[in-house]
Amino acid sequence: MLEDLDFMxxxxxxxxxxxHLQSKTDSLTENAAKVxxxxxxxxCKVMIANSKNDExxxxxxxxxxxxxxxxxxxxxxxxxxxITADIKKELS
Numbered sequence: 001m002l003e004d005l006d007f008m009x010x011x012x013x014x015x016x017x018x019x020h021l022q023s024k025t026d027s028l029t030e031n032a033a034k035v036x037x038x039x040x041x042x043x044c045k046v047m048i049a050n051s052k053n054d055e056x057x058x059x060x061x062x063x064x065x066x067x068x069x070x071x072x073x074x075x076x077x078x079x080x081x082x083i084t085a086d087i088k089k090e091l092s
Contacts, residue, residue, distance in 0.1 A: 005072070012072055018055040021046075029059055045070050049079040 003024075005012040013028070015021035029039055041062040047070060057064040069078045 010073065018048075018051070018053050018057065022055075022057060025057060025059060047077065047079050 003014055005014070011028075013021060013024045015024060032038060039059050041059045041064060044059060044064045045067045046057040046064045047067050056066070068080075069076060071077070
């Protein structure tokens with residue numbers, strides 16, 4: 001099962017539950033701190049699809065901004081599963 005996508009300094013954590021995603025985020029934060037790194041919460045985003053959960057993702061005590069779309073490695077990702085304009089252009 002695909003759990004994360006990594007490329008250079010970009011990371012996308014994937015999960016089927018907010019509890020599991022929070023656990024992954026906490027683990028990432030702890031392990032990054034061990035080597036002197038920390039997550040820039042201003043650049044962190046969370047996108048939730050097909051969920052009615054009201055829980056918010058946090059890094060330390062900072063809530064992470066929830067978005068309906070974002071760009072990852074040049075591709076637009078939308079939380080409703082719609083194929084975005086850049087992909088539609090490639091398919092036509």
